[in-house]
Amino acid sequence: xxxxxxxxxxxxxxxxxxxxxxxxxxxxxxxxxxxxxxxxxxxxxxxxxxxxxxxxxxxxxxxxxxxxxxxxxxxxxxxxxxxxxxxxxxxxxxxxxxxxxxxxxxxxxxxxxxxxxxxxxxxxxxxxxxxxxxxxx
Numbered sequence: 001x002x003x004x005x006x007x008x009x010x011x012x013x014x015x016x017x018x019x020x021x022x023x024x025x026x027x028x029x030x031x032x033x034x035x036x037x038x039x040x041x042x043x044x045x046x047x048x049x050x051x052x053x054x055x056x057x058x059x060x061x062x063x064x065x066x067x068x069x070x071x072x073x074x075x076x077x078x079x080x081x082x083x084x085x086x087x088x089x090x091x092x093x094x095x096x097x098x099x100x101x102x103x104x105x106x107x108x109x110x111x112x113x114x115x116x117x118x119x120x121x122x123x124x125x126x127x128x129x130x131x132x133x134x135x136x137x
Contacts, residue, residue, distance in 0.1 A: 004048035007123055012044020015116060037091035043080050047120040054121050062118065069117020070110050077113075078105045 013036050021034030053072060057065045081104025084090035095103035 001048065004051075004124055005045040008047040008120060009041040009045030011119070011123055012047065013041060015119075016040060016044075019112075039084065039089065039091050043076070046076065048124055050117075050120060051124050054124060065121065066114040066118050069121065070113035073113040073117055074105050074107075074110075078102070081105065 016036045017034040019034075020036070021032040024034065025032045050069070050072070053068070057068060078101065081090050081092065082102065085102075085104060090104065093103050094100040094106045097106045097108065099107040101107065
């Protein structure tokens with residue numbers, strides 16, 4: 001489990017650095033400066049606890065799994081963001097976004113969380129077994 005926690009935390013950091021670096025580039029920063037916070041590591045590492053959810057979704061269509069993961073990520077992001085915000089240490093603030101809820105989640109990030117959820121699914125234990133990928137050829 002420690003290996004999966006480290007893997008998910010590291011993967012989350014890498015995704016965030018790439019995301020913020022690309023956002024900087026598209027905002028005109030040719031240096032593509034990126035950023036994250038040490039606080040984010042345990043939040044991303046918590047994706048390792050998706051294993052029971054992944055097992056429950058075993059065999060479901062990829063679209064449905066992605067939607068469920070996105071909803072789960074929104075919930076975690078909302079509650080961790082609200083908790084951290086209550087101490088004045090939330091590393092993100094989406095207040096400027098038209099689609100924000102309490103400044104801690106952005107509904108327009110749903111496609112990002114959809115893809116991230118499927119990526120974390122792979123990191124924590126591969127694709128769910130389906131009839132197609134369990135048949136021997």
